Structure formats: C-alpha cells, structure tokens
Amino acid sequence: MSGLVFDRVSVRYGHGRRGLTAVDGASLTVPSGQVVGLVGESGSGKSTLAKSAVGLAPVRGGRVLLDGTDVTRLRGRHRPLQMIFQDPYASLDPRMTVGDSIAEAIPRAALRGRTARRAEVERLLEQVGLDAGRASLLPGRLSGGQRQRVGLARALAGRPGAVIADEITSALDVSVQGTVLNLFREVQRRLGLTTLFITHNLAVVRYVSDHIAVMHLGRIVESGPTKEVLADPQHPYTRELLAAVPRRSATPEDVGRVEEDVREPADPHHPPDGCRYHPHCPVGPSVRDDRELCRTRDPGTEAASRAHRAACHFVTAPSTAGLEAGAPGNAS
Structure with a gap:
C-alpha cells in the first residue's frame, strides 16, 4: 500500500474579499498501511482537505501525493484514492442497484466481462458482511448501516492505494455505529489500508487511529502517535478539545460548565494574524502579557522542532526520536 502526503495544500473558494481559504498550507502524512485520525471542530477544514485529494475541492496550492504521484494532476483518469462519505443515504444513486453502484x-482494466465483475461485486459484499443477494436491491431497501457497508465495498472496488473515511458513523443510529466501526477497523487491518479517518469524536480516534492530527482554521496545529497526543497534548487547542469531552463520571454541573466554556469559533473569512488560536487561547496574549508574539508570528513555521510538531510558540522541543521532523503527521 502507498503513503498519502498532503504537501502544503491550500483550498480557496471564491475570489477577492468574499473568498474563503478553507485550507491554508496544510501538510500531513498518512504512513503506508496505517490510520491517521484527523480531528477538529466544524469548519476547521477537515472534510475540505479530504476532498482536495479526490478532486472535489479546488486545490489552489500544494500537492497531494500518493506513492510519489501528485493525484491532483490526474485529470480525467482513475484516481487511486477512494472516499467513504458521511451520509450513506446521499452517497449512493437511489436509481442504481447496489451491485451496479x-x-x-x-x-475497467481490472476486470472484463459481466461474469467476472458480478463475481467481484459478490466478493466485496461478503467482505463487508453483506449477503451477495443484496446486489440486486436498490439503496432504499437497505438500512443506514447497510448502506455504509455498501459505501465501504464501493471504495474497495476502486482498488485504492489509500482510503479517506469522512465521519462515516456520524449519520448513523448510535446502535449501529459501533458495528460499522468494528467492521471498518477489521477490514483496514486485514487489507493494510492506508487511511485518513476524519471525525470530531476523540473516542473514535482513540479506537481506530495509529496517529492523530488536529486541525484548526485550515491548519494542522498538532500531530503525533495517538496515545502520546491524547495522553500529553501540547497545543492549547488540543487540550481544549479534550477538556470538552464529557467524562463518564461527569455530573450535570460539569457538563454545563463545559457548554459555558465553548467559545464562538473564529471567522474563517477573517483569520487573525500570528497564531490563529490566540484570540481564544486560555494561555495566550489575552491573559498573559508576555505572549504578545502570538498576535504577530505564525508558530507553524517552526512546528517541526517542537513536541508533537505543535504550532505553538511555547511548546518545548520533542523528547523522543519518534517525534522528529519527517515523522507521520507533519504540521503546517
């Protein structure tokens, strides 16, 4: 399997003052055969970064490399990347049978002839835990969980070098989310799929991911091995995300305090200078007079020298070799 690299990718919609830079020079590495979980609040640019790899978002700068090939330049050709979408009800054509989808x-070059393609469809359905007889059904005859299984089978049908899973359980009933996650993890491990797994759920990231990357206002602000980042987050934004997760022992008063602490996200149309998190940072210049440089200097330029490649001026250098420059999950 291939490694997937986002190299200083920028995505911009519109022009001039009304334009929006949804992703701003983001760099991220998904090592071959591993899962990188990409997290961040709504509007952080997670899904846009994913769509840039499959041709669904306009890449204005940078490259998306798969096994060294820039997939953004593969015009009109089959892309060796497949995406599993968030909404299983909208990702399948309701007029096409499951098998046809x-x-x-x-x-076309992989298999020729109806018999061979039909046999492959049946194999893929069985691989995701569905009876081969489902191939003749329309998507409307399936449940949400079954449709998401079809979405996974469809992604595998494309012979991908890497897979992008975008919030694949968020539109499902809670009762089936765990089943779909277990299936996905089983298939990923069995096939050794290189996977970018996008979610807002940190518990899901802990369960499925080898590495984690945190995104804020179009930029990667922290990345590293999942266990290390979640156990010892370096960036204030990552710590805020973890603090907002209700604990099993949390009381209603605790949850209420978390809701009160949630800040209005920054306007992506007018991102602040310097560190983009500084207006909301609980340890930044708004509360500490000795941290005025956060207002003017971008901390991402020196992220490679810090623990977890954190885009924060006040993070110490990495203490382990696994977090050296070039490790999985390069920060922007």
Whole structure:
C-alpha cells in the first residue's frame, strides 16, 4: 500500500474579499498501511482537505501525493484514492442497484466481462458482511448501516492505494455505529489500508487511529502517535478539545460548565494574524502579557522542532526520536 502526503495544500473558494481559504498550507502524512485520525471542530477544514485529494475541492496550492504521484494532476483518469462519505443515504444513486453502484467503481482494466465483475461485486459484499443477494436491491431497501457497508465495498472496488473515511458513523443510529466501526477497523487491518479517518469524536480516534492530527482554521496545529497526543497534548487547542469531552463520571454541573466554556469559533473569512488560536487561547496574549508574539508570528513555521510538531510558540522541543521532523503527521 502507498503513503498519502498532503504537501502544503491550500483550498480557496471564491475570489477577492468574499473568498474563503478553507485550507491554508496544510501538510500531513498518512504512513503506508496505517490510520491517521484527523480531528477538529466544524469548519476547521477537515472534510475540505479530504476532498482536495479526490478532486472535489479546488486545490489552489500544494500537492497531494500518493506513492510519489501528485493525484491532483490526474485529470480525467482513475484516481487511486477512494472516499467513504458521511451520509450513506446521499452517497449512493437511489436509481442504481447496489451491485451496479459497486461495479461502476471497478476500474475497467481490472476486470472484463459481466461474469467476472458480478463475481467481484459478490466478493466485496461478503467482505463487508453483506449477503451477495443484496446486489440486486436498490439503496432504499437497505438500512443506514447497510448502506455504509455498501459505501465501504464501493471504495474497495476502486482498488485504492489509500482510503479517506469522512465521519462515516456520524449519520448513523448510535446502535449501529459501533458495528460499522468494528467492521471498518477489521477490514483496514486485514487489507493494510492506508487511511485518513476524519471525525470530531476523540473516542473514535482513540479506537481506530495509529496517529492523530488536529486541525484548526485550515491548519494542522498538532500531530503525533495517538496515545502520546491524547495522553500529553501540547497545543492549547488540543487540550481544549479534550477538556470538552464529557467524562463518564461527569455530573450535570460539569457538563454545563463545559457548554459555558465553548467559545464562538473564529471567522474563517477573517483569520487573525500570528497564531490563529490566540484570540481564544486560555494561555495566550489575552491573559498573559508576555505572549504578545502570538498576535504577530505564525508558530507553524517552526512546528517541526517542537513536541508533537505543535504550532505553538511555547511548546518545548520533542523528547523522543519518534517525534522528529519527517515523522507521520507533519504540521503546517
């Protein structure tokens, strides 16, 4: 399997003052055969970064490399990347049978002849835990969990070098979310799929990911091995995300305090200078007079020299070799 690299990727919608830079020079590495969980609040640019890799978002700068090939330049050709979308009800054509939807994703050069393609569809359905007889059904005859399984089968049909999973359980009933996650993790490990897993749920990231990257206002602000980042977060934004997760022992008063502490996110149309998190940072210049440089200097330029490649001026140098420059999950 191939490694997936986002190299200083920028995505901008519109022009002039009304334009929006949804992703701003973000760099991220998904090592071959591993899962990188990408987290951040709504509007941080997670899904936009993912869409840049599959041709669904306009890349204005940077590259998306898969096994050294810039996939953003593969015009009109089959891309060796597949995406599993958030909404299983909208990701499948309601007028096409399940089998036809999966068969459509199989590269023409991979299999020829109806018999061979039909057999491949049946194999893929069985691989995701669905009976081969489901191939003749329309998506409307399936449950949400079953449709998401079809979405996974369709992604595998494309013979991908890497897979992007975008909030694949958030639109499902709680009762089936765990089943779909277990299936995804089993398939990923069995096939060794290189995977970018996007979610806002830190518990899910802990469960499925080898590495974690945290995104804020279009930039990666912290990244590293999942266990290390969640156990010892370096960036204030990451610590805020973890603090906002209700604990099992939390009282209603605790949850209420978390809701009160949630700040209005910054306007992506007018991102602040310097560190983009500084207006909301609980240890930044708004509360500490000795940290005025946060208002003017971008901390991302020296992130490679810090623990977890954190985009924060006040993080110490990494203490372990696993967090050296070039390790998985390069910060922007």
